[in-house]
Amino acid sequence: MIDHLPPSTKHTKLRPLSAFIFMSRWLQLPLYLGLILAQCVYVFHFWVELSDLIGAVFGNDAALQHVLTAVAVPGSALPTKLNEATIMLVVLGLIDVVMISNLLIMVIIGGYETFVSRMHLDDHPDQPEWLSHVNASVLKTKLAMAIIGISSIHLLKTFINANSYKIEVIIAQTVIHMVFILSAMAIAYTDRIMTVTQNQARAPH
Numbered sequence: 001m002i003d004h005l006p007p008s009t010k011h012t013k014l015r016p017l018s019a020f021i022f023m024s025r026w027l028q029l030p031l032y033l034g035l036i037l038a039q040c041v042y043v044f045h046f047w048v049e050l051s052d053l054i055g056a057v058f059g060n061d062a063a064l065q066h067v068l069t070a071v072a073v074p075g076s077a078l079p080t081k082l083n084e085a086t087i088m089l090v091v092l093g094l095i096d097v098v099m100i101s102n103l104l105i106m107v108i109i110g111g112y113e114t115f116v117s118r119m120h121l122d123d124h125p126d127q128p129e130w131l132s133h134v135n136a137s138v139l140k141t142k143l144a145m146a147i148i149g150i151s152s153i154h155l156l157k158t159f160i161n162a163n164s165y166k167i168e169v170i171i172a173q174t175v176i177h178m179v180f181i182l183s184a185m186a187i188a189y190t191d192r193i194m195t196v197t198q199n200q201a202r203a204p205h
């Protein structure tokens with residue numbers, strides 16, 4: 001009966017040692033479950049910050065003080081009122097949380113799919129577009145791009161408060177951001193070289 005099955009449905013029985021080593025991948029499961037809990041913490045933090053912003057807009061003094069303290073630059077004077085710049089800094093903080101949350105989702109779903117077990121989402125209507133062709137190389141590139149996005153948000157927050165920072169701090173953050181960009185480009189270029197090399201090796205001679 002098995003001989004009539006397509007090759008993709010045949011399963012080779014592993015030797016006990018090989019099976020034990022292969023099963024060790026499930027040790028990563030608690031790590032991904034822990035990241036899900038971290039995701040819950042970010043969701044809670046997002047709604048706390050958003051509720052404080054809304055409360056500050058409607059005149060809640062406690063919420064206003066929390067918002068002003070959250071956006072204040074250490075060592076500089078605390079803002080006294082909710083203005084456009086303050087609102088922008090709070091919104092950038094919310095966007096930062098969302099981008100870190102997106103990074104967590106990519107690590108949780110992509111990492112589980114790549115290193116632990118298939119999730120069989122091929123026919124699911126909500127399957128992420130990037131998951132259909134995810135592998136270790138693609139995941140590294142997407143994570144690098146997500147980190148660049150997060151770094152951009154932090155750099156923009158620094159530029160908005162440029163008067164409160166020393167020029168050395170601004171230059172250092174800019175250099176770090178450029179290092180992230182160059183690192184992502186290097187990862188993408190290396191993966192491209194590996195892909196081209198693999199395709200050439202598989203091509204018939």
